[in-house]
Amino acid sequence: MDWQALWLSVKLSSITVMVLIPCAIIGSRYLAYRQFVGKSWLEALIMVPLVLPPTVIGYYLLVGLGSQSWLGQLIIQLTGQQLVFDFSGLVVASVLINIPFAVQPIQRAFEAIPEDVRDAASCCGMSPWTVLYRIELPLIWPGVLTGLVLCFAHVLGEFGVVLMMGGNIAGETKTLSIAIYDSVQAFDFTSAGTMSLVLLLFAITVLALTTSLSRRIGGQHGTPRR
Amino acid sequence: MAHHVADLHCRVEQDSFIQLSADFSVKAGEVLAVVGPSGGGKTTLLRMIAGLNRPSSGQIRYGDQTWFSEQIMLSPQQRHIGYVPQHFGLFPHLNALENIVAALDHLPKSERKARAHAWLTRVNLHEGLPDRLPAQLSGGQRQRVALARALAREPSVLLLDEPFSAVDKETRERLYLELARLKEQLSIPVIMVTHDLSEALLLADKMVLISQGQMLQYGVPHEVLAKPRNEAVARQMGLRNIFSAKVVNIEPQRGITWLKVGQHEIASNYEPEHQPGDEVRWVIPNQGIRFNSIAKGRLCRSYNKLDVVIDSVLVMGESVRLIAHVEGLSEALNAEVPLHLAEKLGLAKGVATAVALKSDLIHILESE
Known part of the structure; x- marks a missing residue:
C-alpha cells in the first residue's frame, strides 16, 4: 500500500474540487440563465473532455503547457516554475478535464429552479448576490453535491492525463491509480489489490452517501410544481 | 399604506421577440385587468412593469418617478413592487413565515417577523400554517402566502399574474371575495393579468384588452x-x-x-359617424336577445322583431344553446336560453319563430 500516493491523490482531488466547484457555480449559473451568441458551441466545448480519450487531452495539455509552448514560457516567466511534471500542473489538468463533471449537474440544478421563484426573489428586493446565496444555493445544493462527488472520484481515478502530464514522480505526481499500475508492472499484486479495493470501497461509499443525502435534501422541499 | 401613493403610466412598444404595444394608466386604488388569450403578451407586459423585461421603447412612470425610458431602466429592486407570479414563486426551502420575512429586507431585522406574522393573519393563515413549507400548503394557501409576501413589502404597485388560475373553483370564489375586500383597503395601483373576462368584470375598475401583442381596447370592463x-x-x-x-x-x-338586416329594418342607438348608405357591422350581447317577449305578444318600442328559423338546439346543463338563421342574412344567430323557457316555448330544430332584439344593446362597430 503506497500511502504517499493515496495522500497525493486525496490532496489533488481536494484542491481540484475547491478550485473547480466555486467557478462551476458561477459559470453554470451564467449558462443556465443567459442566452448569448455561441452558447451551444461553448457548451459543446465544455463537454469535450467527456468524449476525448484521456491520453489525447494529456497530450494537448503537455504540448500546450510545456516549456516549449508560448503559454508554458509565459507561465514560467510569471511563476518561475513549469506546470508539466509538477503537482501544480496536475491541478490545472484535473480542473480542466473535470469541468463537464462539475458544470453539468450544477447547470441542470440551476435550470430546475422555476423562473417564477427567481422573479419573485428579485421583486422581493433581493440583490443578485442575495438571490444566489439565499435562494439559489440552497436549491441547487444536490446538484453541487453531485458535481463535487463526481469530480472528486474522477480525479482520484484519473490515469491517462496524469501520466501524460505529470509522469510518475513519487510524492509529486505519482497518484494512487498510477501506483496501482506500477505495482502491477512490478508483479506486486498484493499492494495493487489493496489499493484497488480502497478505491472501490471509497467509490461505493461516496456514491451511496451522496444519493441518500441528495434524496433527503431534495425530498425536504420537493420541486415546486410548474 | 404605501410610503407614497401615485398613479402608474405605462406606454411600451416591443418589436422583436414578442411583439407588444400598449398604452394605459392605473390610478392609485384602482384595479386594472389585462385581459387576452394565452400567448398574447400579457405576462410580458406585466414583467416589463416589474422591471424583469426591457421594452424596446416607451415610458413607464410611477408618479413623478420614471421607471423606464430611453435612458432609464430601474431594476425590480429599485421599483419596489409587489409581484405575484402565476405559480406564486414561493421559495420552496423556506416556510410560509420565512418566505414573507425574506421580502422584508428594507425593514430593521427586529420588525420583520412581527410584520410577517401580521400579514399571515391578515390573509387568514395562522395556527401552524406559518411553519409549513410551500409544498405542504394547498394551492389557495400558497396563493395567499404569495399575496401576503407581495403586500408586506408595502409595494408601490401590486402586480398579479393570473392570480386565480392555479386554484380550484371553490378556492377561486373565496379568493375573489378576499381580493375585492383587499381592494377597498389598498390605495396602490393593482394590475391583474387574466385570460378570464368574467374576472375582469367582477374585480377590475378598468381593463386593457390585449391580443397578439396589440392593445385592442382600454376602458371600464362593462x-x-x-x-x-x-x-x-x-x-x-x-x-x-x-x-x-x-x-x-x-x-x-x-x-x-x-x-337594414336581411329583410328587416331595425332600430339601434344613434351613432353620428354612420350615414345612410354605409355598410356596417353590428353586435348584440346575449342578454339583448329575447325569445319570450315575442311569444307572449309583448313587443314594446325598444325591441326589434326578427323572424328566425332554429337550426340547432344543444342542451347544456340548465340552459340551451340555440343557433338560428335569419332570412337574407349569412351570419347565424346564437342564443342561450334557460332550459325551462326553451321547453315552454317549444323551441326545437326547424321551428320558425321570432326574436326580439333590444335596440339599446345593439352596437355598431368601427370598421377595421
Whole structure:
C-alpha cells in the first residue's frame, strides 16, 4: 500500500474540487440563465473532455503547457516554475478535464429552479448576490453535491492525463491509480489489490452517501410544481 | 399604506421577440385587468412593469418617478413592487413565515417577523400554517402566502399574474371575495393579468384588452363589453352575434339609426359617424336577445322583431344553446336560453319563430 500516493491523490482531488466547484457555480449559473451568441458551441466545448480519450487531452495539455509552448514560457516567466511534471500542473489538468463533471449537474440544478421563484426573489428586493446565496444555493445544493462527488472520484481515478502530464514522480505526481499500475508492472499484486479495493470501497461509499443525502435534501422541499 | 401613493403610466412598444404595444394608466386604488388569450403578451407586459423585461421603447412612470425610458431602466429592486407570479414563486426551502420575512429586507431585522406574522393573519393563515413549507400548503394557501409576501413589502404597485388560475373553483370564489375586500383597503395601483373576462368584470375598475401583442381596447370592463370598438374586440369579449347591415335612415332627434338586416329594418342607438348608405357591422350581447317577449305578444318600442328559423338546439346543463338563421342574412344567430323557457316555448330544430332584439344593446362597430 503506497500511502504517499493515496495522500497525493486525496490532496489533488481536494484542491481540484475547491478550485473547480466555486467557478462551476458561477459559470453554470451564467449558462443556465443567459442566452448569448455561441452558447451551444461553448457548451459543446465544455463537454469535450467527456468524449476525448484521456491520453489525447494529456497530450494537448503537455504540448500546450510545456516549456516549449508560448503559454508554458509565459507561465514560467510569471511563476518561475513549469506546470508539466509538477503537482501544480496536475491541478490545472484535473480542473480542466473535470469541468463537464462539475458544470453539468450544477447547470441542470440551476435550470430546475422555476423562473417564477427567481422573479419573485428579485421583486422581493433581493440583490443578485442575495438571490444566489439565499435562494439559489440552497436549491441547487444536490446538484453541487453531485458535481463535487463526481469530480472528486474522477480525479482520484484519473490515469491517462496524469501520466501524460505529470509522469510518475513519487510524492509529486505519482497518484494512487498510477501506483496501482506500477505495482502491477512490478508483479506486486498484493499492494495493487489493496489499493484497488480502497478505491472501490471509497467509490461505493461516496456514491451511496451522496444519493441518500441528495434524496433527503431534495425530498425536504420537493420541486415546486410548474 | 404605501410610503407614497401615485398613479402608474405605462406606454411600451416591443418589436422583436414578442411583439407588444400598449398604452394605459392605473390610478392609485384602482384595479386594472389585462385581459387576452394565452400567448398574447400579457405576462410580458406585466414583467416589463416589474422591471424583469426591457421594452424596446416607451415610458413607464410611477408618479413623478420614471421607471423606464430611453435612458432609464430601474431594476425590480429599485421599483419596489409587489409581484405575484402565476405559480406564486414561493421559495420552496423556506416556510410560509420565512418566505414573507425574506421580502422584508428594507425593514430593521427586529420588525420583520412581527410584520410577517401580521400579514399571515391578515390573509387568514395562522395556527401552524406559518411553519409549513410551500409544498405542504394547498394551492389557495400558497396563493395567499404569495399575496401576503407581495403586500408586506408595502409595494408601490401590486402586480398579479393570473392570480386565480392555479386554484380550484371553490378556492377561486373565496379568493375573489378576499381580493375585492383587499381592494377597498389598498390605495396602490393593482394590475391583474387574466385570460378570464368574467374576472375582469367582477374585480377590475378598468381593463386593457390585449391580443397578439396589440392593445385592442382600454376602458371600464362593462363598457368594453357593451361597446366593443371593433369586431376583433367583440370576438375577444366572447360576443358571437356579429352581423352585417346597411344604414338606411337616421333620426338624430329620436336617437335612432335605422339598419337594414336581411329583410328587416331595425332600430339601434344613434351613432353620428354612420350615414345612410354605409355598410356596417353590428353586435348584440346575449342578454339583448329575447325569445319570450315575442311569444307572449309583448313587443314594446325598444325591441326589434326578427323572424328566425332554429337550426340547432344543444342542451347544456340548465340552459340551451340555440343557433338560428335569419332570412337574407349569412351570419347565424346564437342564443342561450334557460332550459325551462326553451321547453315552454317549444323551441326545437326547424321551428320558425321570432326574436326580439333590444335596440339599446345593439352596437355598431368601427370598421377595421
